Amino acid sequence: MLCGCVSPGEEKQEQTVMIDNPDVVIIGSEIEGAYLARAAQDEGLSVVILDPRKQAGGQLLQGQMLYLDEPTDASNNTLLQGKVGQLFDEYKKGNIRKLKDFEAYYKQLLSGIHIESGIEILSLDKDQAGENKQALKRLTYKNQAGEEKTVEAKYWVENTDFAYLSSQLSQDRIPGVESIFNLEEKAHMASSIMMKFKGVDWDSFQKAVMGLDQAAREERYGGTTYVTNTFTWGFGNVGSSYTPTREDIFLRGLNIVNQKDGEALINALLIYNVDPSDSERVEEAVALGKAETDRVLTHLQKELPGWEKAQVNGYPDYLYIRDYDRYVTDYVLTATDMFSGSMFWDNVSIGGYPLDIQGVIGDRWGRALGKPDKYGMPLRSFMLKDYSNVLVAGKNVGATAPAYGSARIQPNTSLAGEVIGIILGQIDGKTELADLTEEDMKELHAYIEKKYKIELNSESGANKIANYTEEELILIDKGHLIVSK
Template structure:
């Protein structure tokens, strides 16, 4: 290329560069690069004028809708529902949420439809309050089938809002007034995924695995592992109710009672059969050989439900953790394999059962025990066998100290039979918290005392009494602030308005004359009352 051509080319290149630069400047003036974008990384966005939200800032997190109630009950076990009903009847705003998907706990889902009554040494019925109509109906045959129990539960929970299948996501605590802590609010997710928040004056633990209380700052009390000398934590065996149909109960009863004492003993062992109940028959049940060492068939607690239907509490499953869904499911699977084999054993060995069939399986287990947490007062065996009464009684209890079996002691053991005893309000108040109530099987009792305290009439009456008390003291005092003088008036309300008698009751003290050392050893399990009392020097 000659010199003239080279000058032209250089001029063209220069012109092109100038044009490109002009286009770049014009484009960036019209569309400035966003700070921090790929076009202009690392440059900070200038602050928006005061009170004005930056254009790209995320929207503020929406506050959860907050509901406020007087009493929030977690779980739908029978005992806590008595508290909910009583509090609602007293004019309080009550709500129930339940982590379980289905309503009714051990009674409706576990179909634990054999009710244990509480009676004193003179066989006088100790059941009081709303529970009395249930136990009367069971005894006289009017409440025996699942549908009849469901009707009773529906009436108990009428007009009380209940949400099933919730997931507890957070609990907000704050400093307490008369205790170290108190609960302010709870966040949960509903079964359809809604996020909710609730505030309450009082919170009630009413599940069989402490779904709420276990999330708090709690102290676990020693369990049966300490009594049995086990290194691992193990709870009383769970039960799986056995359901049968096509049983000829009249033939069963007639045959049993027409036998001589010797014949009955040879065929059935110890036991009794009347027109409603079959108890024991341990000679017959002992002959059944289980296929798995985690299950056991003990003596019968059988009830005729009418129309050839029978339900039995006698099948035990060991090492079940009620807080673990997989553990519960595995136990149910074990039962579904074993119970058909037990049916065959019954067909061959019980007159009147030749044509019996399975009548389905329950959806859930009968959970007897979970962790015991420290309460303001922890009930002891000496309280029960000593017929102790308390100034803050919320129940009059009874029933043997019945420790159901574990894998270490499959039959369990009875630690004595109280006449009657008091159950104080303090045994239902979670230690360290102003406003947490433990209902039902969560009662504050040592592992041994729990054998009696756990029975439904005992803790059902306590829950109802507490519900009434909450209504009576609303806006005046807190539960922990109540003194003996306050309880005198509250006991009077309970007796005159609800026919619940908690004062002026005396029981037979079976520990009169015992030394402090003997009482201490009884409470720790070093002394087994039932055997020791026979050899103790008077």
């Protein structure tokens, strides 16, 4: 059993510059890993972020994916907790909506934590850690100035959108969406380029669309179309009536966020076959997306009331990457875990969201596999298999392709990142991450609830597959059977 928990910052002083041997090295600067960094440093650990991208912030800042999806249970109760819950509070209030707001938030989140951008990993040194696991001991990299540096750490975190670290440590790839779409070759969900507009009359837009009765609204714009003061859903007919310039581009239904002052951002323009580890393909896709955005504007001006005077409001310099190679973790979440409402003794997040599989070039609309109630996300799904001290964050979570459709949502893994950061601070010098027991986790959960008001000992979610046959459960886990309400 662990010894008594300490309060954040009691044992170690905050580090504000690069140090040679930090406690935690995080590879990549996506927001989910940033929550882990903040929590670990607040708990007294020293943290360094080494980012292979030239600019920090990943999909949130560089991709400007500012349409935030909220996880809810079957009764539509929010599952938000922790720091990401606080972000959503400000988002819903309208205090954080525009890029500059998110940039300020991100900067504050990582205050005092050193980030070095544009690094290239040159070598990784490993040692044996017990009979069945290895430990990553040191990493040698080249910085933007061309200098070689070596860093050692107790813990390492994969936090890129292209598995930069984990792909060099493991060859055990989790099968991707090719298994859902019955493809012979490896495949990934479509990426998106976010479309930014100004000159939108949101009040007129909302009144015109919602002034129609449901039948008329769905006939004109598509099923489940809805406009609130903040968001839209639906508009599938607007997407399907648009003819893109290329086969690898597609306009789906419109997820729009009202950024206020006549500004709006749309998550809808898909680009297929983007490998985020291929910088040339990423640059090509960004250029294609920018050009296509100009054409989409003309389409929206014709199709959407209140958008007649809309203009393009700039472009992001990067994409929203949903999906890339992921590698086997100590536990790989399955679709049946989610639909049965499973909870785990080592929960680090309580998740919830439909199993939303965005499409591939041969199946453009993708698959909606059903919506679970709530489910647990275990620490083991964030521990790279065969390693005692390597963790994964964000979209690197260990989940099968169908389960990944829900697990991938930012708030699910942001909460996990924060909780893992707390755990790393609490176990430092007491026990190894891989040796944590159920009794240890009970103690950690109690501390996290008391100190951070994060509840991880939730009752199981509703079991939506209790009456399914064994054969049907197998199909669910393959993504070949939709779970009805």
